[in-house]
Amino acid sequence: MHRSAPRLSRILACAAVPVMLVAVGCSSDSDSDSDGKKNAGSSSSGTPSTKPSEPTVEAAKFTDLPDPCASVTKKTVKDLVPSAKKKNGTAGRSNDLAARSSCSWNGLDDKGVKGSQYRWMDVGFTRFDSDQSLGSGAKRAADDYAKQVTKTKATEGAEKIAAEPTAGIGEEATLITYGLSKTDEDFVYATVVARTGNVVVTLTYNGAGYAGAKTPSSADIVKGAQKAAKEAVAAVADTSDAKVTPPAKGGAEEDSEDAKDPKTDTAKGSDSDSDDPKSKSKPKP
Numbered sequence: 001m002h003r004s005a006p007r008l009s010r011i012l013a014c015a016a017v018p019v020m021l022v023a024v025g026c027s028s029d030s031d032s033d034s035d036g037k038k039n040a041g042s043s044s045s046g047t048p049s050t051k052p053s054e055p056t057v058e059a060a061k062f063t064d065l066p067d068p069c070a071s072v073t074k075k076t077v078k079d080l081v082p083s084a085k086k087k088n089g090t091a092g093r094s095n096d097l098a099a100r101s102s103c104s105w106n107g108l109d110d111k112g113v114k115g116s117q118y119r120w121m122d123v124g125f126t127r128f129d130s131d132q133s134l135g136s137g138a139k140r141a142a143d144d145y146a147k148q149v150t151k152t153k154a155t156e157g158a159e160k161i162a163a164e165p166t167a168g169i170g171e172e173a174t175l176i177t178y179g180l181s182k183t184d185e186d187f188v189y190a191t192v193v194a195r196t197g198n199v200v201v202t203l204t205y206n207g208a209g210y211a212g213a214k215t216p217s218s219a220d221i222v223k224g225a226q227k228a229a230k231e232a233v234a235a236v237a238d239t240s241d242a243k244v245t246p247p248a249k250g251g252a253e254e255d256s257e258d259a260k261d262p263k264t265d266t267a268k269g270s271d272s273d274s275d276d277p278k279s280k281s282k283p284k285p
């Protein structure tokens with residue numbers, strides 16, 4: 001019995017060796033995996049994540065608008081509206097003349113027994129600033145230009161509507177012609193919607209014959225509208241002198257439908273501004 005004891009001890013010791021090796025192996029794998037995770041975490045946290053910078057929006061070309069009542073020369077006003085009630089025009093209401101402005105003229109030229117000729121003309125300007133989130137002023141103006149053309153073509157009661165591009169007025173321009181019957185007379189309309197840089201110019205000229213006078217020809221109305229529109233577009237460049245603004249960084253301009261429609265602020269409710277020569281409404285204070 002005493003001789004077998006050392007042998008038994010050796011057998012038990014050998015049997016225990018694999019268990020220890022397994023334990024050591026597991027401990028080694030665990031440490032390695034832990035070290036790997038630590039290293040990975042250290043690597044990811046050590047390198048800051050970078051996002052590609054947004055491209056800078058193109059600066060707006062024009063920073064201001066002309067006086068709308070001076071944007072069409074006095075000679076042109078006299079030729080197109082010969083008996084204007086207010087030769088210097090009537091400015092439309094606006095809470096920001098650098099973004100929106102308008103002016104109108106109207107008058108009835110009495111020809112005695114030959115009847116009378118009525119004429120109306122109005123011009124509106126809308127300027128768009130560049131905005132990092134909304135786009136460049138030029139792009140925003142181009143979008144509004146398209147909307148104004150569509151809106152004019154949808155004039156309620158308009159007849160024989162026709163629209164076509166017209167060259168030589170700003171960077172792009174559309175001429176819309178149509179007829180309207182009101183006050184028992186036939187009115188002939190011509191509207192020029194033009195864009196120059198970040199500014200949209202909308203000019204409307206119309207006329208009618210009263211008391212037996214002939215209705216003005218569409219060709220004459222179109223010619224007058226195009227001439228006045230060219231002067232209005234040129235006035236934008238003359239006033240702003242193509243000054244460049246810094247790139248926009250935020251949404252400073254409210255992009256509402258009212259801001260896009262130059263006629264929203266036009267005071268057409270007054271007698272001097274009504275396109276109906278028979279209107280008797282009084283000017284609002």
